[in-house]
Amino acid sequence: MKQTFQTSPALPATPPPLRRQRDYRLLWAARTISVTGSEVSKVAVPLTAVTLLTASPSQMGLLTAAASLPALLFGLQAGAVADRLSRHRPLMIACELVACAAAATVPLAWLLGVLSIPWLVAVALLIGTATVVFKSANFSYVAGTVAPSQRVEAMAGFQACHSLASVAGPGLAGVLVQLLTAPLAVLAEAVSFLVSGLLLRSMRTEERNEPAPSRGMRREIAEGLRAVLTDPALRALLAAGVTINFFAMAYTAVHMLYMLNTLSIPKALIGALIALSGAGGLLGAWLTARLTKRFGENRILLVTVLFFPAEILTVGLLGGPLWWKLTALSATGLMTGGIVVAFATCLGAITLRETPPELRGRVNATMSFATQGVLALGGLAGGVAADHVGLRPVILLCAAGIALAALWIWASPLRPPASRGPYRGRVSLPDPQPQTVAHLMATRRHLWP
Known part of the structure; x- marks a missing residue:
């Protein structure tokens, strides 16, 4: 189409x-x-x-x-x-x-x-x-x-x-x-x-689109699912997004109790730490727009996914006086805010690049369905696990689980082959309509917000 x-x-x-x-x-x-x-x-x-x-x-x-x-x-x-x-x-x-x-x-x-x-x-x-x-x-x-x-x-x-x-x-x-x-x-x-x-x-x-004629809702939904599951790059992005969101929500389910009861962080300062993460996101958005022009979306994605467990791992291992805990949480929260935005930005851009124009709505919906749908399961799993094994083990388990997302990304075609030599530029597939769209103007810690 x-x-x-x-x-x-x-x-x-x-x-x-x-x-x-x-x-x-x-x-x-x-x-x-x-x-x-x-x-x-x-x-x-x-x-x-x-x-x-x-x-x-x-x-x-x-x-x-x-x-x-x-x-x-x-x-x-x-x-x-x-x-x-x-x-x-x-x-x-x-x-x-x-x-x-x-x-x-x-x-x-x-x-x-x-x-x-x-x-x-x-x-x-x-x-x-x-x-x-x-x-x-x-x-x-x-x-x-x-x-x-x-x-x-x-x-x-x-x-x-x-x-x-x-x-x-x-x-x-x-x-x-x-x-x-x-x-x-x-x-x-x-x-x-x-x-x-x-x-x-x-x-x-x-906007001037020429949509394909309807062939039935079930068939069209199946085409979107097939497009994601059969394309290696999209499949890797989906698996990484589901993995991150599941363990991030499991962490979210218990981290407030852990911060208050185990780390003894004052209630008034928890909001400030959350705001720091948002500030890190603003910085991450500014840097991502510039770094991708030099290194490409794939390279930024490959690097940022490695840092996802950093904040959760820090929270799980943290101890000492209050000033040290606040310093460590502020630094990792600021960093993680930027990392999440950079990763999500590149994930969205690569999804656009890899998806045929006539399937963009369905591919995006399939991604959102899986990554958002898993949030409820992650929250339930985190709460139940904490009741049985305690808060700290669950937080450390979440850090290890989020680290698995890097395997999906690094084992996919998004990683440039070593035989190509040093990675110096963008890895991009040609856009299906590069000339016609070139002139046009217009246009929450989980992925796929």
Whole structure:
């Protein structure tokens, strides 16, 4: 299947830097605002459930699971739908508006006295579904509207917006909860979705795709699965992503208890350590866009995956006075924030490069389905294992498990053969439409955010 895009002979042969492209700035701003609103909601919604609705532990677990459940229920179908579309931006705008309306019902229901745990769960499911569909459309949209030479930089920019939101969101949530109460703070998420939709609506670049005719949802989903499992590079990326996310979530399930009870880290400083990780992500995004131009996405991916276990291993082995523990955790948290963003950026760029244009939505959905779906299993495994063997052994086991991801990457075709000599440049497959897209303008510690 062939993709075509609207082009203009008046445009320069070399695309301008992304920061000078109006539509890319709008898309980046839309994502940053939307993700920041979601970070506020991650604090405000649980506080609403606990403080106002006296939610039980099982209800809190259900509320937490509701946010990720849509990825398992609708992720693969969303990818197939995205590949059928000739234009993705209208669907993206619709998703933001639906999420806006859903979030706005929380403060409204509270003011009317009808807010309940089932209401919050329903809102989480609806917003989660809109997010899954949005991400599937957005992946294909970026691929079709950013020049191939600028895709790594674009991916790094989007990873930076997540890091920025992780730094600003929790602090903003705390202020809003104090000023407005928790339910009204959720209104910030509704406003962020609305602003994001308006920014997307103001973009000017027209997308022109020629999707293949529908051959049935099951067959199209199967094609996406087959594309990932039969391509050695995509298969390695999928296996590494699943491995990292499983053990990262197992670590997440127990690390707060370990930090408080074993390492005796003050509660007030845990938030600061999390913010440092977000700051590291911003630095990582800035460096990745520059380093890939010299070394290529493959080389950066191969190096960064080796450092994934560093922070968890440090936490598991750490001891001594408080000042030393804080120093070590600050340094490894800052480093890991940058490593995660660099790895995720290159993973996304390589996935775009290796995937046929007509399968991008389904391949992205397959990746998201597997890497996000494994989070629940990892969290459950980490909690159960800690009950039986203790916190420290589980943390050390998670560090060893994440290290296995390097085997998937280094044993794949992403590693250049030794016979080729020193690795000096990019390893890239030719883009299927290098000339037609070259002129166009526009556009959480787990992978595949």
